[in-house]
Amino acid sequence: MTSSTPGRRWVLARRRKAPSRARRRLGAAVRMLAALALAGGVYTAFAPGAFADDTPVPLSASAQEGKQLFDNSCISCHGENAQGVVGRGPSLIGVGSASVVFQVSTGRMPATRQEAQAEEKKPQFDDTQTKQIAQYIQELGGGPQLPADGNFSDDPTTNPEALSRGGELFRQNCTSCHGNGGAGGALSSGKFAPALHDATPQTIYSAMLTGPQNMPVFGDNQLTPDEKRDIVTYVTTQLQQDKDPGGIFNLGRYGPVTEGLAIFAVGIVVLVFTALWIAGKS
Known part of the structure; x- marks a missing residue:
């Protein structure tokens, strides 16, 4: 009996400790659930969606x-x-x-x-x-909106810098499709860049802002509203005004490449015929 007493005491001690561990684990689980429930309740109470009104906003x-x-x-x-x-x-x-x-x-x-x-x-x-x-x-x-004040361009007489800035921005962002003179040009898949000679300031500004068809979108992050107005100022002042370019033909203001090609072709033909005429005379 004496030799078995320590073993019995150890067994009884383990039996007394087992319920104590179980109670502690259960208590920890209950406290965790209570904390989660409290956190969820606080979030639900203060979240913006809790007060959101699902009623449709009436149209103006x-x-x-x-x-x-x-x-x-x-x-x-x-x-x-x-x-x-x-x-x-x-x-x-x-x-x-x-x-x-x-x-x-x-x-x-x-x-x-x-x-x-x-x-x-x-x-x-x-x-x-x-x-x-x-x-x-x-x-x-929702989506992009035009300026509320309806101001799409600047007056080059009072703000001459807008004209020079607009020309630089136009050459950097627009000439690859619309040409140096704004005459437009063909694109892929049957599409084309339209001519700008008759476009209104509102049309040019809204096209830059929204990017219709194959045109890229020039949002306010790409071109600021002031830069868009500068481009519109350049187009309406330089490209849409009837100016005498000098010479016999203006070649549609297609730019130096087209003008250079035209004079080269005409010049070569004239030189060839002149050479043949001189050879025939001699």
């Missing part, structure tokens, strides 16, 4: 008029909520009012048929209707 009066125009003329291609229709028209969610102004004011939209690139034509909507449709799309999904 201008946007409501724009919605009616959209439903009558645009819904068949762009869908009931401007989400787009496969094979017909893209989604307009997020394109912004600037894109609508460019497409609608130039008559490119509504499109009459599917083609590689929508061409400019007589607008179907007046300025007021265009702004109403643009406001509807803006309130529907």
Whole structure:
């Protein structure tokens, strides 16, 4: 009996400690769950979503008029909520009012048929209707907007530096597609860069801001609003004004490469005929 007493005591001690460990583990688990529940409750109470109102924001009066125009003329291609229709028209969610102004004011939209690139034509909507449709799309999904003050260019007489800056920016960012003289040019897949000779300041600015067709988007991170206005100032002052370039022909203001090629071709022909005439006389 005496020899077995220490063993029995060890067994009894283990039995007494086992429930104590179990209770500690259970208590730790309960405390952890309570802490998680408390943290979740605090987050739920103070999270912005807890107070978010799911009620749709009503459209402004201008946007409501724009919605009616959209439903009558645009819904068949762009869908009931401007989400787009496969094979017909893209989604307009997020394109912004600037894109609508460019497409609608130039008559490119509504499109009459599917083609590689929508061409400019007589607008179907007046300025007021265009702004109403643009406001509807803006309130529907947001996106780029034109300057609220409607200022798209500067006066070169009061700000002559805008003209020089605009010319430099135009040569860096635009001539590869539109040419040095803004006459436009052919692109791939049946598309083309349009001529800028008749483009309005609003059209040029909105095109830079939204990047229609193959044109890259020149957001405010790429070209600041002031830089966009400088480019518009250069185009409307230098490229759209009728100036006498001198000589017999202006060659459409296509730039030095075209002009050099033309004079080279004409000069070679004249030299060849002159050489033949001299040889015949001798």
